[in-house]
Amino acid sequence: EIADYSDVTAERLTNPEDGNWLQTRRTYDGQAHSPLTQITRDNVAQLTEVWSHPTGPYRPAPEFTALPASGAHQAAAIVNDGVMFMTTHDNQVIAMDAKTGEEHWRYQHPLPPDLVPVHPANRGVALWEDKVFIATQDAMVVALNARTGEKLWSQTMADWLEGYYSTLAPLVVNGKVMAGVSGGEFGIRGFVQAFDAETGDPVWKTYTIPEPGQPGSESWPGDTWQTGGGPIWITGNYDPEANLAYWGVGNAAPWVGALRPGDNLYTTSTIGVNPDTGAIATHFQYHWNDTWDWDEVVPPTLIDLEGENGEAQKLAVRFARNGYIYKLDRSDGKLSFIEGKPYVYQNAFTGLDPETGRPEYNQENLPGLGKRVEFCPSAWGGRDWPAESYDPATATVFISVNENHCGSMEGSPVEYEPGVLFLGSGLEMTPTDAAKDHIGAVQAWDIRTMEKKWQVNFKSPNWGPTLSTAGGLVFLGGTNDAMFRALDAETGDELWSTRLDGGVVSPPTSFEVDGKQYIAVTTGWGVDAERFQGYIDAAWGTKTEVPQGGTVYVFALP
């Protein structure tokens, strides 16, 4: 039992104290930036481990799975006035003393024993008042008492036997707990659902695919809308002024676009949803008739800049999995295109319409039925799910990317069966010749000019969400050598690093207790970071062993 727990309010989520990290990307705008300044580029070399805490037991990869992968620890350490919350891919929630690592309580969500996750991951908790919320691999939302870990309510969003599951951290706005469902590879019909935080009562449910008669339904032929995918598996961002939650929608199903001709709204789009009603107020589709499994699920980072004449520029900036950066305007509650350009080599589009941002496709790189084609980047995109951070003082985005990998697909008709993979194609990934130089990288982009400031390359792929701090630092793991590092935000130079007990794909966070700044990160290598590495090893005849880990680490200055 936690004696002294600070209730989380709308005010605290909107304007969090500098020393707390109350949501996955810290603030509703998704900037993942810490205003703390104790750890700086001048002293970061002295950073040392304060405590570590293993999260085990692990749920091992089952022997029989269609797409085997180890579970990955992908949750941000959420910290509320000295209490840390962590989740694991097997749907445990652990509350710890953020200063010592001492465990307050641990909850294990009972998963059906025969559930075999395709993406064994969980991206963390959401907080509201004295409650903690998690979305689970059997597509439930569960509320716990933050003080005791006692279960308060649970609700089932959809039937896991039909291929629905959840991996994201929920998003809470004004007492409504929102979560979405994965299953884009199973032909689900994706949605976001909201529940009353107090009672668990369902409040609204908004499908990412319209039914016949609704706007956008004309973009789906016949019955294809019923199994069209459009999963939501990354936490949305929220703009309190517009009262819109921005959710990213994933791939269309089956993978091959020729099996469902049309734009297929709102797959591979950002939708702006009113959290009170669930109404979709605006949308922007990055690419129509997705045929590359390029889920566009990470929501745009919400950025306010001062324009040339001093007027406010309200932006939504996105690095799409399709390999392009999009600068969108969100000033009137509508997402509209300003400009876009590739940030990695991309040969699937010939370009974007300068007015609308709609891409034109290169027919030679367009997967179709009975036709094997290659395209770059591969299905894992220029970036996958690991999120970027944004430093408002320098208007710079720091993002982990992967380049020098291409994919191929050959489409064939596929019959829908509930709970069975619904792809219509195999999937290949091949590193290019340039991959011998590097695959992973961190890029820093100036959002005013849309110019790249620097890029740091890694021989390894990079699956590390970034944390930037007002101390002028960028923290990330993400590489297959289990290193966790701090870079100089101005130059990208590495200033500090340490090898941990496993690969890092979780977002680092920063917090303060009793006047001391800490950095937290959790090891836990698996899911698509592992699969991606597997394709590279297969192409090169190598074998890269990355320890799975599964430990929460906390660092500070001595």
Ligand SMILES: O=C(O)c1cc(C(=O)O)c2c(n1)C(=O)C(=O)c1cc(C(=O)O)[nH]c1-2
């Ligand atoms: O279509 C979907 O529903 C869905 C869900 C998930 C997920 O929930 O993690 C991933 C993907 N797709 C996906 O395409 C993908 O590349 C991916 C990588 C990972 C991961 O945890 O490393 N999850 C997912």
Ligand SMILES: [Ca+2]
């Ligand atoms: Ca997908």
